[in-house]
Amino acid sequence: MAGKARSGGGKVRLPKKNKFGFYEIRMESIGGLGANVAGKILAEAVVFGMGLNASAFSSYGSEKKGTPVKAFVRIASPRTKIRINSPIEEPHVLAIFHESMVKTLPVTAGLPPDGTVILNTKKSPDEARDYMKIASGTVGTIDATDIAIETKSRVNMVMLGAIVRASGFINLDAVKESVREAFEAKYPAAMPGNLKALERGFNEVQFKTFKDDGKYEPVPFERTLPQLGYENAPIGGTIYTVGNTALKDMSASRTGFIPVFIKDKCVRCGECDIYCPDYCFVWEKGIDPKTGKEGMILLGIDYQYCKGCLRCTKACRFGALVPGKESDYNIDEIIVKHKFAR
């Protein structure tokens, strides 16, 4: 069925191909940042605007904001059939939409020695290389979060621009056309911002190529096997270790904002604990500094679970919880761990 699409702008040659003839892109993101949509827009651009063949799909489950998502785009010449349905393990371009993911998930695994990885970060390519421990290849950095805020667009548009630039062959105008196609009718007011974000991603991404200098080991893609299997998992799927989601780190799901606790203003009313959907507030029995009596005292916030909804900053009537930008704080310094997580 491929091979019928005709190129809009002459013959396009893919700069690199794997053994099946595919140029592959993997986006590592969290639900809500728009990686899935970005993948589809990119694939539509190469199909309609460049006459190539493509497939676009994602690895996702239910419709939650904040959960890890991978989006995949395979690009091939019009005559190459795309039959493989499995996820992309060794992408030519890897884009990481959320910096915190690097700490908790093996998002950079499978990057080939000459691959390109783009990170949404304020870091320089050198810093980003060290942060991600990239053995070799090209590291691209872009502050997609800030650009998205400035352009009133979204992270996915900025990352899309950076991916287009990294590919070296995808036509930016074709992508613009796809963006228009996707959003113009439904969100006309967002169009200038989206296009601006796309352009800024394209223009402002910084690249640096690193040779394999032995600084870091390459990380191959591993199909991780669960530790519980048919020989040791309790029958029927029963879980005996109750409450073990407490072992999870939810910081990658964060909106980019955090509540900041101003201890002096706290009157220990307990209403933050009423409203927090993620049960982040750490209370312990102690001596109230104001009354000298024994009572429950708020020690602080366990940011391991905080998704940055900022509900508590509205619930607190005493100004003890105020919104802050996550990137302005060193979380390790202000975090107060729950007793069970210490």
Next chain:
Amino acid sequence: MAKGLAARKISEEKKPLARPVQKITFLSGNEVAALAASQINYHVMGYYPITPSTEIAENLDAMKAEGIHDIRMIPGDGEHGAAGICFGATTAGGRVFNATSANGLLFAFEQLPVQSGTRFPMVFNIVTRSVSGPLDIRCDHSDIMLAINTGWIILLAANPQEVYDMNIVAPKIGEHPDVRLPVMVAFDGFFTSHQKRIVHHFEDREVVQNFLGPFKPTVTSVDPKNPVTIGPYMNDPDLINNKKQLSIAMENAYRVIPKIFREYAKLSGRRYNLLELYRMEDAEAALFILNSAAETAKEAVDILRKEGLKVGLVKPQVIRPFPAKEIVAAMKNVKGLVVADRQDNYGAWGGQMTLEVKAALKDDPTNKTKVASRIYGIGGKEFFLDDAIEMLREAVKIAKTRKVQVPYEYHGANPGDKNYVPKKVFDPIKEEEASGFLRVETDESGKIDVKGIVARNLTAMPKRIAPGHGACPGCGIFTNLNIFMKGLQGHVVVLFHTGCGMVVTTGYPYTAHKVTYVHNLFQNGAATLSGIVEMFEERKRRGEIPKDEKITFLMVTGDGGHDIGMGPSIGAAMRGHRMIILEYDNQGYQNTGSQLSFTVPLGHQTSTSNFGPYQHGKTTHHKDTAQIFAACHIPYVFTAAECNYRDMIRKAAKAQKYAEEGLVFGKVLSICPLAWRTEERLAMEIIQAAVDCCFFPLYEVEHGITTLNYDPEEKGKKVPVTEWLKYMGKTKHLFRPECKPELEAFQAEVDRRWRRLKEMHKNPYL
């Protein structure tokens, strides 16, 4: 989505045979199924959302709002209801369409033989997914293989192009005068349903409609001039003859399908057969495999062919009627065959296709094929190229050795790490740790009062849900559960219906629940908890559990769970089991991407009640679940909202008390920032507005006596509904001039219900 379907035309195929113009688009399997349905312009679609098939109805609803088709879209109260709507609609003489997956198919199951046995054609898209227990939303074929013997024709589609083509031919096959059977089109959940590919489709829907011709009913239920009895009571000796007729129809279908495939090939240039053979001409070893995995496996065949191995692949396009003769012919020279099944027939030593292929080969006395069964890809486990290569090599080995060493095995199951010990985080909550925070007092008149609701003191109470759950930022469910559970003292056992609250707390091998938790599908949660409560009581009576053991049983459901599961909840209420049902009403099926539930108000937008020139959001008023339960005359019914948390804690404590005598129902309004399209941090303010505009009044009904707990009118805080609606993206359109009628009707309905409630508050007999 609608946009995708009206995608740009970039080139036209110019065929020498003057075939109709086809357009190239880039669509997913679900989008393409919706496109085909819109071109056919079915009369009616009865449906109920279930992942991963939901997008089909969503896309069709979005297109409907734009005026692209005239299909009457009817959301069922569950898949059983949806299938009933479809059955009824087919008897009334038009074209009917439906789509579902997994447990949706099973819930509709009893309707399947009714549809085929009474011989009313329709088309049912099955977006294949693993059947629950434990719940898994990803692809396997455990659903479609259970439906295989229900008298429906089953066409398979391996990629979006096939989804289009099979959907176009399906009505023609089913409606053929010699057939008259319903047809399923089955394709892989996510792999095909959510993967975008290049698809060729007819530009003009008239091409499709001319190909199908007008629908010609054999009989209709809406022709008073020709009255008929549809679905009589038929025992022996007659039923066997009805089934013989059905069997003949299947035989006819076996003859008719290739003819229709040929006709379609003339029209489209795409040729299909009952069985697709890939490099089978001289194959000595082969893989028999269905749908999307077969696509990947073709690549494996090419690789092994390059090594000089004579391998091939067989992929059925149709499995009912089963192409047995074609399979026998294809296996003429094949010595080793691996049949890969994406489901298991537990205890039958092979998946469904293995058993059927083996049976077919047995009919050929000259056949020499040795067959091995491999169960793979269960629950969406990825099928990689290496997997296909391994299976083909196994087939080669069988062909060479003439021996099947392992006739039946799971491919890709994992034994686990024997040294792994799951880490314990919490000790069980002791009864005394969760007690003594509140005082619940009953006076002589029976009035229950709750004292000691102090938020600060309650921070010392152990939470029954741990952090680290995967809900979206700002999710109302976990604020509500937290507040409500602060009112429950001592031991609690919870049962969650399927929904957001369940999915985000129990992703294996993790659980956020620190107390015992049970899940059952949301058709049946209340019945399940009824069983738990009664077994607990009976075991206490028999002395197997200490007589003084006290547990509060709490069922948690969304408003969606109370569409599909309303019957069993009312059943539990009428039986008076000692338990609490708490409904978090977040106004839609948010777990599957915000489809309408019956509690969604008039005019509100969801992914199945879109806004457009031809449709202004939901077309009916919101369901009043609390009043439905009040009408069951149970001891206690309440509504509560986070903006008045003390009231909610008080009601929880009262609920616990009333649950000692019978069933309690409570409903809390729960914000969904994602679907309502609101700012997370404003949650409390938005819920307050919903309460102040009297959309969600706070009241309780104790033994039939209604008390308003907060009267915004009296406090001078009553506001128009627009003060609530202005916060939400999903109601933005209601401020447009063309939506004035919907907005006014919504306000009027809210006011009417509020005035009624106030009267009930005043009069104990109301």
